[in-house]
Amino acid sequence: MGVFNFTPSGPSTFILTGIPGLEAAHVWISIPYCAIYIIGLLGNFTILFIVGKEQTLHKPMFMLLCMLALTDISTSTSVAVKALCIFWFNLKGITVVGCLTQMFFLHTGSMMHSAVLVIMAFDRYVAICNPLRYSTILNNARIAKLGLVxxxxxxxxxxxxxxxxxxxxxxxxxxxxxxxxDHMAVAKMSCGDITVNRIYGLVMAFVVIGLDLSLIALSYGLIIRDVLKISSKKAHQKSFSTCTAHICVILMSYPSFFFSTLTYRFGQGIAPYVHIILANLYLLLPPMFDPIIYGVKTKELREKVSKYTCKVCSSEASV
Known part of the structure; x- marks a missing residue:
């Protein structure tokens, strides 16, 4: 990330306070916080394990699920570990370089999460509108290249x-x-002019995320156009049911992102602890719910989870 040049009088560490105004309740807050984080880790690692073990799941859709799981793990872990250290051990100090590194991985993971959702939308479009050419247009190698981009x-x-x-x-x-x-939380600690930081952060967030949303909307617009050409209602239901999980994940991710971003920049009348809680929920809830949603809505994945669950239960019973 380059050499960080601070003035001699600049600090070597920052102090993260946790949730301002609720310091006395940090231990109690840590209970649901830790539970959400652990459930998210278990769900996403389960997806990675099952897709890795099952040869029949080595398909583009499940490769995308693995990408989503990896971004969820990296994003939630980049914030949860330090937050729990604050809640449990009062370890509030963080080096400036460590702070900027956390910021980089956090925001990169969030943007990568959005990119994976765009690729998933394209995957659903090809699967529904060009099913006969699906294996030709999308394969694991092409999915890997799109993920790398x-x-x-x-x-x-x-x-x-x-x-x-x-x-x-x-x-x-x-x-x-x-x-x-968070980028703006750190920027506000500066003595200098942060106009460029403010503008770049806001424009980057809304232009990039706006472009991603536009591509997703375009994919679903084309899907709806082609599906409505089919006269069978059963075919309509089957087509739209394949998109249900993806739509649920989108509705969970983007509204919370925009709400958190806008309240942090423009919601001066909102209590600080509300900003912080919303920002944490935006980063922790999607990683917890994403594997649950796809586990419930994806038949193949659900069957494999049941298979391994039964194996574990039978092995414990034999012991």
């Missing part, structure tokens, strides 16, 4: 955020009222 794009767009902050001068105020190093 998404990762490189996210890296290129996010890297300027910590690099711009590394050139700022941070004064005596080193207390960040947050559980993790």
């Amino acid at each position: 998404g990762l490189l794009t996210a890296t290129v767009f996010i890297l300027p955020l910590p690099l711009l902050l590394s050139r700022q001068t941070f004064c005596a105020n080193i207390i960040i009222p947050h559980t993790y190093c």
Whole structure:
């Protein structure tokens, strides 16, 4: 991430306060926080394990599920570990370089998550509108290439955020009222002009996420157009049912992202702890619900989970 050049008077560490105004309740807050994080880890690692073990699941759709699981794990872990250290052990200090590194991986993971949802929308379009050419248009190698493009794009767009902050001068105020190093939370600690940081962060978020949403909307617009040409209602239901899980994940991810981003920048009348709680929920809830949604809605995955669950239960019974 380059060399971070701070002024000699600049701080070497920041202090993350956790959830301002609710410090006395940190231990109690950590219980649901930790539970959500662990459930998310178990669900996503289960998907990775089952898809890796089952040769029949080595298909583009399940490769995309693995990509989604990896982004969920990396995003939630990048914030949850430090937050739990604050809640349980009062370890609030974080080096400046560590803070900027956390910021980079956090926002890169979030943008990669959005890119995977776009690829999934394209996958659903091909599966419904061009089923006979599905294996020709989409294969595991092509999915891997699309995923790599998404990762490189996210890296290129996010890297300027910590690099711009590394050139700022941070004064005596080193207390960040947050559980993790969010871009704007750190930028507000600067003594210098952060106009460029504000504009770039906002434009990057809305342009990139807006483009992703436009591509998803285009995919579903084409799906609806082609499905409505079919006269059979049963075919309509079958076509739309294949998109249910993806639509649920989209509705969980994007509204919470925009709400969290807008309230943090423009919601001056909202209590600080509300900002922080919303920001944490935006990063923790999708990783918990994504594997549950796909596990329930995807028949092949559901059957494989049941298979391994039965194996574990039978082995425990024999012991």
